[in-house]
Amino acid sequence: MGGTNPEEIRRVLKLKNVSTVQCDRLHGKVYLFSNEMMVGSSNASTNGLSFEGTEASGWSEANIVSAKLEEILCARDWIKALDCHPISKEDLRRARTAWESRRRAMLPLKRDQSISELLKDSRSSLGGKGVYAAFYAADMTKSGHKELENKQKETGSEIDAFQDWIDLPRDVPIISFRLSKNGELIFDNVWRVLPASQDGMDKDGLTMQWCFKSPLPLGLKNPRSDYDSWKLVADWIVKHKGKFDDEQGQFCDLSEVTL
Template sequence: MFLTSQNYRQEFQSLLRTEARISLAIAFWGQGAQVLLENTWSGERLRLLCNLGSGGTNPGVIRDLLALRSERPGLEVLTLDALHAKVAVGEQAAIVGSANVSANGLGFEGPECVGWQEAGLLVKDHSQCLQMQVWFDELWQQGEEITEEKLTAAEDRWLKNRGSRPLTATKLVEASAASLKNRDIHLAIYRLTASDQALVEASLANKEAQRSDSPEIRNAKLDFFEDWPDYSEEPLPKDVPILAMRYGPTKRVTGLAPWVRLPQLDRAFVSFNTGTEVSLIMLGNLSSVVGMSLSTEDSKILAKRLKPWIDEIFDGQGPDAARCLPLDEFLKWEEKMASGD
């Protein structure tokens, strides 16, 4: 039986529901896959071979599946980094096809996956199912136990892969929440104005930049943060876009603009007032955020969206509070507000 995107998931669920013993050699797994298995499979044994090492599998899903083993003793999970197959084998039927149980496969990881076309074959010939089972058993012998070390490494690769997936929006404010998640964009919200001493030090940093051999540094529009050291609880990340904005005493969000750190220009000085060392973190203005524009007018639109969330995270904090959080945190909050939870 030929499978397409219209019936692939239905037949896959039917296999999980009706077969007592199932072998899954499916490379990549995405959010929602663990729920599918938990709600659909109730057989005796399910062996799951995934590819955790290449960055295409969501490690959070694998963590959930490993935790599920305590409730489903017949569930076994191994990884094989050379795996690229998508094969599900039961005792009575098997599915061979293109679909992962992941983004771009059976439709998990949210709306960004809609529209991808999959194809496969549902096989009910007993001899062919036996051949597939022999093939799977040989791969299973090559599989490796999933350790915490493997999961941690996979999380880094997963986020890097998610951050580089294609975008369709050209404007940041028009991008969907699903397409912005895991992009490693940060929000830096500050409240105090700079001290006179910090302004002097920033001027010296500007002069240093003008003498730089790097055109990117020499021609950059610069700004800075005062007293935001790298050892703070929420440090300013390097090499990623930072949407910086001021949350003033009247609870207005202003000055929202994209920046990136220029660590080679960072400075430190001893405060005349306190006698302690103060950091000066230098920033260069960005013309785009992961390839999307953010005009002055669009910044005002984004600031309006951000304000209720900022009101909440700064509730009860003093005037000197500053926060640096991933954009994902705001997107989660906005999604929660939209759902009414």
């Protein structure tokens, strides 16, 4: 529930004749009524990006509404078969923490700015936003690629994975770079890693940290057009955290970096 304003969940829980449950392994939202149902991406609050009100302009949601009885009954049976549970006070507490963290991270300080500009002008304000940079060189093993392919077929989603990097931060934006064989930094993507409880394992016994793409945070310009600045960040990490190579990757909270 990290993308939904938990106060909206509290309001829904207070409604009479309404049952609200959650499934930790389900990202979609299903709204069932006596004579209608809606399935799609929309959260109970403005959207799943931790934006509210006019902040969400420019983002789109996709939903399907049906009043067909057979589809409503099918959806009810499908929900019953899921590993759902009532929403507890602890769930709401964790949702509040996650939502506030994501909201701080997603609200841009200024649009289309260089990472060096952000760090020099606003480094102290980055504390608590939970935005990370990660650098690695090792390729995923054949067994890992096979496990990822199976997971994508199983879920029908664009899920991806880090392999055997269990200490990566979870549910925060990670701006990821890969070091090529010729020493060039290549922007990988921005990822959010799922909770450790959902990690998988390939046939060689290496853990798979499942992740999904996430929007670029903090109003940053595309790292592909900001290469020199990100190279400075990588140099800082090598100096203060250690090198990243085929044996290990490195990551850090961007609020730690000084340029």
